[in-house]
Amino acid sequence: MSTASRTAPAVLAAALLLAACGSQSVSPGGGAGGGPVRAEALCPSDFSRYGSPPSSEPSVRPSGTPTALPLPSVGGTAEDGVKITALYAWGPESGCAGVSYSADFELTNQQTQTATYTLTFGFLSASGGAVDNAEQTVEAVGQGRTVKGTVVMGEPVGNAPEVTGIEVIKIRSVPEAEAPSASGTCPKSGMRLYADQGDAAMGLRVVGLHLVNCGTGPLQLNGYPKLTIQDEDHHTVDGVHILQGTDQISTGLGGDGRPQPVVLRPGEAAVAQLAWRNTTQAGEPVNAPYVRVWATPAADPVTVAPELDLGTTGKLGVGPWRKDETHREPAPTTTDGP
Structure with missing residues (x-):
C-alpha cells in the first residue's frame, strides 16, 4: 500500500x-x-x-x-x-x-x-x-x-x-485474544488469520485476508468473511457499506464471482480480498485502521489493521473465500508414545 x-x-x-x-x-x-x-x-x-x-x-x-x-x-x-x-x-x-x-x-x-x-x-x-x-x-x-x-x-x-x-x-x-497470527503456535481455533501488506494504484487499495488451517482436521468455508470496521479507539464505524464482492469497487481484483465451498486440509490456506478507493469529495473522510474479521459465523473474531482510508466513498468491498494455491504449510505431526 x-x-x-x-x-x-x-x-x-x-x-x-x-x-x-x-x-x-x-x-x-x-x-x-x-x-x-x-x-x-x-x-x-x-x-x-x-x-x-x-x-x-x-x-x-x-x-x-x-x-x-x-x-x-x-x-x-x-x-x-x-x-x-x-x-x-x-x-x-x-x-x-x-x-x-x-x-x-x-x-x-x-x-x-x-x-x-x-x-x-x-x-x-x-x-x-x-x-x-x-x-x-x-x-x-x-x-x-x-x-x-x-x-x-x-x-x-x-x-x-x-x-x-x-x-x-x-x-x-x-x-491479545484477537491478535492476528501469520506464524508461530497454532491458536486454539486451529486457524491463523492475518492481513498482508496490500497494494495500491491510482487511489485503489487492495488488501488480502489470509486464513491458514494449522489444525489437525479439515476446515470448511463457504461465503464471505464477516467484517466490522473500527476507528483508532476501537469504536465501530457506522455509515460504511460493506459490499459482497470487490467488482463493485473495481474489476479484475480476484474478489468477484459467487462464493464456492472451500475445504482446507491441514497446512492449506484461503484468501479473501478487501478493496476500496480513497476518493475524497464532499463530506468527512473516513480513516479507520482496524477491521474485526470473523472467518466463519462460528469463529472467534480476529482484529487486523489494514489502515482503511476510505475517503468519502463510504464503500468497502470484500471478496469470498477462495483457496490459496500458492500457500502450503507442513501438516502437524504427532509422536506416538512408547
Whole structure:
C-alpha cells in the first residue's frame, strides 16, 4: 500500500527485549546524553527480520559499546503510553555489525485488557526529516503493565544523514485474544488469520485476508468473511457499506464471482480480498485502521489493521473465500508414545 503502514519498512525491527515494570531490564541503560555506555542486549546484528516473531529469550550478555545520543528532554519523549528513554549510535568500533542506531522505549498498556501492540518509530536527522522507519511488535502486554524494549535501525543505503532524534509515528493495538497470527503456535481455533501488506494504484487499495488451517482436521468455508470496521479507539464505524464482492469497487481484483465451498486440509490456506478507493469529495473522510474479521459465523473474531482510508466513498468491498494455491504449510505431526 502507499501508506507507511502498508509498506514493509526498509528498516527491520529488532528482537524484542521485554521486562516487566520494576524488574531488571535487559535493555541498554541510558540518559539524556553522554559518552559510550555498555549495552546489555542482543547484538543489534541479530535483530529479527520484518514479520518474524520476536525472540522469547533475551540475552543478558554484553554485546557492544554504543554511544548515547541526547533526547529532546531528560525525561524522554512520550506518546499514548509509549516513552522513548534512550537513543544510541552504533559505530564501526561498537562491536556489533549491521546496525547504525538503536533506541530504548517503555510501553504502558492503558487499555482495559491484555493487548498486542505494533509500534512504528521514525529515526530523524538534525533537520527533523525522516532517515528511516522501524516497526516493532510487542506481544501480550497486560492491563496496566509497563514493558521495556529496544528497536534498531539497520545500516542505511547510500549517503543517509546522521540520526539525531527519534519519534513515535504510529501506535496500533489489538486485544491479545484477537491478535492476528501469520506464524508461530497454532491458536486454539486451529486457524491463523492475518492481513498482508496490500497494494495500491491510482487511489485503489487492495488488501488480502489470509486464513491458514494449522489444525489437525479439515476446515470448511463457504461465503464471505464477516467484517466490522473500527476507528483508532476501537469504536465501530457506522455509515460504511460493506459490499459482497470487490467488482463493485473495481474489476479484475480476484474478489468477484459467487462464493464456492472451500475445504482446507491441514497446512492449506484461503484468501479473501478487501478493496476500496480513497476518493475524497464532499463530506468527512473516513480513516479507520482496524477491521474485526470473523472467518466463519462460528469463529472467534480476529482484529487486523489494514489502515482503511476510505475517503468519502463510504464503500468497502470484500471478496469470498477462495483457496490459496500458492500457500502450503507442513501438516502437524504427532509422536506416538512408547
